[in-house]
Amino acid sequence: MTVFYQLAVTTALALAVVTGAITYFRRIRTPRPPVGLFNGRDIFLMMGFVLALPYVYLALPGATLPVVLALVFAGGLSVGYTPVIANGRLRWTLIVLLIASVLVFHLAFGETAAPYWVANSCVVGLVVVSATNLNVQGGMRLGNVAWFLLALAVYDAFFAWVVPLTEELADAVQGYPYAPAAGLRIGEDLGAVVGMGDLLAYALFTTAAYKAYGKAGLTTGLALVTLFGAVAPVAALHLITAVTGHAPALIPAQVFFGPAAFIGYVLLRRRGPERRMVELPPLERATAVVPA
Amino acid sequence: MLETSVRQVRVALAMVLGRRLNVRAVERLVADALLTLQEFGSLGDDVDELADGPFADPDERRDLQNRALQRTVRRLAKRSPFYRERLAGTDLDALTTETLTSIPVTRKADLIERPADFLCSSPYLVTQTTGTTGRPVQIWLSRYEMELWPALIALSVVLRGDIRPGDRMQINLSSRATAAVQEDVEVCRLVGASCHVVGQVPPEESVEHLLGQADGIRPTLLTGNPSYLARLVTAARSLGCRPDEFGLRSIYAGGEVMSRALTEALRDTFGAETVGDNFGMTELLPVGGRTCSRRHLHIDPNQGYTEVLDLDTGEPAGPGRLGELTVTPYYPYRECMPVLRYNTGDVVRTLDGEADCELAAVPAVSQILGKAGQIHRTADGVVTPRDIVEVLDGTPGLPFPLRHRAGVQGDGRLHVEVASRELSAAEVTKLLLAHDIDARVTVLPLDDEEAARRFPLRCDLLERTFTTRSHA
Numbered sequence: 001m002t003v004f005y006q007l008a009v010t011t012a013l014a015l016a017v018v019t020g021a022i023t024y025f026r027r028i029r030t031p032r033p034p035v036g037l038f039n040g041r042d043i044f045l046m047m048g049f050v051l052a053l054p055y056v057y058l059a060l061p062g063a064t065l066p067v068v069l070a071l072v073f074a075g076g077l078s079v080g081y082t083p084v085i086a087n088g089r090l091r092w093t094l095i096v097l098l099i100a101s102v103l104v105f106h107l108a109f110g111e112t113a114a115p116y117w118v119a120n121s122c123v124v125g126l127v128v129v130s131a132t133n134l135n136v137q138g139g140m141r142l143g144n145v146a147w148f149l150l151a152l153a154v155y156d157a158f159f160a161w162v163v164p165l166t167e168e169l170a171d172a173v174q175g176y177p178y179a180p181a182a183g184l185r186i187g188e189d190l191g192a193v194v195g196m197g198d199l200l201a202y203a204l205f206t207t208a209a210y211k212a213y214g215k216a217g218l219t220t221g222l223a224l225v226t227l228f229g230a231v232a233p234v235a236a237l238h239l240i241t242a243v244t245g246h247a248p249a250l251i252p253a254q255v256f257f258g259p260a261a262f263i264g265y266v267l268l269r270r271r272g273p274e275r276r277m278v279e280l281p282p283l284e285r286a287t288a289v290v291p292a
Numbered sequence: 293m294l295e296t297s298v299r300q301v302r303v304a305l306a307m308v309l310g311r312r313l314n315v316r317a318v319e320r321l322v323a324d325a326l327l328t329l330q331e332f333g334s335l336g337d338d339v340d341e342l343a344d345g346p347f348a349d350p351d352e353r354r355d356l357q358n359r360a361l362q363r364t365v366r367r368l369a370k371r372s373p374f375y376r377e378r379l380a381g382t383d384l385d386a387l388t389t390e391t392l393t394s395i396p397v398t399r400k401a402d403l404i405e406r407p408a409d410f411l412c413s414s415p416y417l418v419t420q421t422t423g424t425t426g427r428p429v430q431i432w433l434s435r436y437e438m439e440l441w442p443a444l445i446a447l448s449v450v451l452r453g454d455i456r457p458g459d460r461m462q463i464n465l466s467s468r469a470t471a472a473v474q475e476d477v478e479v480c481r482l483v484g485a486s487c488h489v490v491g492q493v494p495p496e497e498s499v500e501h502l503l504g505q506a507d508g509i510r511p512t513l514l515t516g517n518p519s520y521l522a523r524l525v526t527a528a529r530s531l532g533c534r535p536d537e538f539g540l541r542s543i544y545a546g547g548e549v550m551s552r553a554l555t556e557a558l559r560d561t562f563g564a565e566t567v568g569d570n571f572g573m574t575e576l577l578p579v580g581g582r583t584c585s586r587r588h589l590h591i592d593p594n595q596g597y598t599e600v601l602d603l604d605t606g607e608p609a610g611p612g613r614l615g616e617l618t619v620t621p622y623y624p625y626r627e628c629m630p631v632l633r634y635n636t637g638d639v640v641r642t643l644d645g646e647a648d649c650e651l652a653a654v655p656a657v658s659q660i661l662g663k664a665g666q667i668h669r670t671a672d673g674v675v676t677p678r679d680i681v682e683v684l685d686g687t688p689g690l691p692f693p694l695r696h697r698a699g700v701q702g703d704g705r706l707h708v709e710v711a712s713r714e715l716s717a718a719e720v721t722k723l724l725l726a727h728d729i730d731a732r733v734t735v736l737p738l739d740d741e742e743a744a745r746r747f748p749l750r751c752d753l754l755e756r757t758f759t760t761r762s763h764a
Contacts, residue, residue, distance in 0.1 A: 036296030278333030
């Protein structure tokens, strides 16, 4: 029962976020600076950021971390959804309500309750959709994403199995609202959680693949996310538990998804050069960015 | 993207703080802009603000201008023997745009008489003005300046979409315009365009190049002085060329008065969408100006301070008054042979109110009306060289370029001499009178060579070639 529950929840979450990112990509254009697009050096900078961020989080005093995360989420939502809700007052009202709902549900029902996880998952999912589009619509190429994910796989394995930084971070947010993860818990037995970084990896890869190679990229992305982002980590969790008799605290999903995504990129690359933003078909529904 | 942002901040900080700009960083920004265009097909939001600089707000502009002026004069007083003398006793730290008028203007004669006393850093290249409007002056430029200016111009033209990768620019400037030619060549390199330095060769040859007859590539951009471009119009028309035979998108002119008629003739003859009339002087580079659709001259306030000094009083001209353009390029844009309050001798009229054009955020004056020494004070009022050119240029019987001279006679009446083998004095008089210019007209039926000798223009700095074709 647990296996199927985890498979269902993990797959649903991963595909929901990916679908959200693709829908956003097809319908909305994010504002961009006059000059500049993502390049290989930016990926290095991003990787450095990914390396440093957990240490910064862990260095913060306990109760400060959720405050920082809430502010980061609010900022991310505001930047990403300006093109969707141009009216600044309305946008911020909705963001505050959404962020507040997480806190209220956490205080009212506790950190393992379904309402808290639904609200938190909504916030995390929306932030991932916005971050994905800011990056991909900022010119990030599938090649950049593939290399980034490969590096992330190494990072994930190292900090899960050699230096248990990821576990420490998971422990640090334990008991506080605004966990950087999406999931759903029902009662004491059923629970499935996917890290925000993992969701971002799935959304980035699929959206960049769709941008670069259209339908073929989208199909490849969805298949890889389902198989290596959802099924493989859950299967591995239960396989390890069955073999060792102990359930591991976490499974570094990028260990499965990173290499698979890289191979997917190599295969897609055979189709020719990646599409550029200028070569994309017109938006499905024009959305004008009107400053509030 | 993050890298580009860092580079932008770095360049912006140097501009605001008045430090030497990192030329490589500016060049990389040009490359970033080109990559952005390649990916998105257009530049991002707020590109106009990036192109025109942070000077939209008048208060902010005044503050930055005061700081830039103080920085510039402090350096001049320290490094230039000429300005050390001139600025003695001036409180440099308290200098503002209002008190700047206490410093005498610098004239071309000063540069001719004491060129070495203007040097503030190691020179790399000397360029000499053509001398069409008087004695030529030698201007020394540093290596930094020769690298920085094209980078800044390239960034500006890419942001404005004036030059694109794949363009080909035909440069029909005199080879003596070293700085301008070098700048255009470098700008093309940075933008990924190609260029053909043709020079002021016989116009028929230039037209052949424009048609792509030599290598099959038709230029998309053309740059030259108005009088030479006028000769190209005449040559193209006499060769029976049609506009669709050319691949020109834009034509950029500068250095002489360009009339509406010539602008239209260039557009009609060569099929160019844009015909730009730009302002620039070797002495003042990289400060320059552009003409908008309402025919105002907008001078870039980011790199220098522009004044219009009343022709009669020498004080800042009031609204709607005639005055001489006086420009101070700021450090760190000009460092080798900088000038302070340089009197260009070019007469403009200040606008009577705010500009209401597409370049309204950039300060504006009228187009250049002529040189101060050529302003005609007749008994009926002031007549500028542009007034005459605008009336006569493009008139049937007066081929491009217009060859003429004007002066005021003892009785206070304007006397205009025109070279034409087709029009009579009465016809020209009537034309001028229709535009409220009362003049005594003499028409000289001269051949082209004699007309050029009597009424020289920049196009007469013709460069001979060893082609078999015989051109006049």
